[in-house]
Amino acid sequence: MTPEHLNQHLRKTLSRGRVAESAPAGCPNMPLYLFDPSVLEGPLSHDEAQAVVAEPAYWSFCWASGQVLAQWILDHPELVEGKTVLDFGSGSGVVAVASARAGAARSIACDIDPAALDAAAANAKLNGVEVELCDDWANRPKDLDLVTAADVLYDPENRPLLAAFQRAAEQVLLADSRVKDLGNKAYRLQGTVEARTWPDLNEFEEFNKVRIYLAEGGW
Incomplete structure (x- = not known):
C-alpha cells in the first residue's frame, strides 16, 4: 500500500487532497501518512465542501x-x-x-x-x-x-x-x-x-x- 493509493481514496472526497508523512504531536515518534493541510490554499468550493461533509475521510486525520x-x-x-x-x-x-x-x-x-x-x-x-x-x-x-x-x-x-x-x-x-x-x-x-x-x-x-x-x- 502506497501514499499514492491513499491519495486516490482522498480525492474521492476532495479533488485536490493528498497525504503527507508527518508525526502527530501526541505520539511524536510515530510517523503516519495523514492529510496534507497545505493543499487548502483558499476556501473550499461548494462542491468540495459538500463532498467532504457527505463522505469524510476520517482515516486521514489522527484524532x-x-x-x-x-x-x-x-x-x-x-x-x-x-x-x-x-x-x-x-x-x-x-x-x-x-x-x-x-x-x-x-x-x-x-x-x-x-x-x-x-x-x-x-x-x-x-x-x-x-x-x-x-x-x-x-x-x-x-x-x-x-x-x-x-x-x-x-x-x-x-x-x-x-x-x-x-x-x-x-x-x-x-x-x-x-x-x-x-x-x-x-x-x-x-x-x-x-x-x-x-x-x-x-x-x-x-x-x-x-x-x-x-x-x-x-x-
Missing part, C-alpha cells in the same frame, strides 16, 4: 484520543506484549501500529471503511511493522486478549459497545474525549492527557482532554 492511546501503549508495552490485540474503529491505524511496535503477537486493525484499512496497512509499513486487517467487528478473531478503541462513543447509540468489548476480550483499553461519564463502572480511569487532532481541526477545547480507561473482560 486526539488515537494519539494518546497509541503513546500510552508505547509507554506501557506490557499491556500488549505477546498478546492478540484488536483495535476497533482503527481509522489511520495509529493504535494498531503502536500495538505492533510495542510487541503484540498479533495486532489487528478493524474498520468498516476500506480506505481506513488501506491507511492502516500503509502506516504499518511506514513504521516497519505488520498489522492484520479486519473489515467487520463480526469477522473478528475469537481469541482476543485485548480490545482497544479511541473516540468510538461519539454517538450515544454506541454505548453498548462497552459491554460488547468486555465480552470479546480479556481486557479493554479505551480512550475517549467526548463522554465524561461512560455509565459503566467496570471501566477504571487510568489517566487524563491533553492532545489535539493532527492536523489540527481547531475543535472545542473540551475535546482535547483525553481520558484512558481499562476494563476487565472475558465474560
Whole structure:
C-alpha cells in the first residue's frame, strides 16, 4: 500500500487532497501518512465542501484520543506484549501500529471503511511493522486478549459497545474525549492527557482532554 493509493481514496472526497508523512504531536515518534493541510490554499468550493461533509475521510486525520492511546501503549508495552490485540474503529491505524511496535503477537486493525484499512496497512509499513486487517467487528478473531478503541462513543447509540468489548476480550483499553461519564463502572480511569487532532481541526477545547480507561473482560 502506497501514499499514492491513499491519495486516490482522498480525492474521492476532495479533488485536490493528498497525504503527507508527518508525526502527530501526541505520539511524536510515530510517523503516519495523514492529510496534507497545505493543499487548502483558499476556501473550499461548494462542491468540495459538500463532498467532504457527505463522505469524510476520517482515516486521514489522527484524532486526539488515537494519539494518546497509541503513546500510552508505547509507554506501557506490557499491556500488549505477546498478546492478540484488536483495535476497533482503527481509522489511520495509529493504535494498531503502536500495538505492533510495542510487541503484540498479533495486532489487528478493524474498520468498516476500506480506505481506513488501506491507511492502516500503509502506516504499518511506514513504521516497519505488520498489522492484520479486519473489515467487520463480526469477522473478528475469537481469541482476543485485548480490545482497544479511541473516540468510538461519539454517538450515544454506541454505548453498548462497552459491554460488547468486555465480552470479546480479556481486557479493554479505551480512550475517549467526548463522554465524561461512560455509565459503566467496570471501566477504571487510568489517566487524563491533553492532545489535539493532527492536523489540527481547531475543535472545542473540551475535546482535547483525553481520558484512558481499562476494563476487565472475558465474560
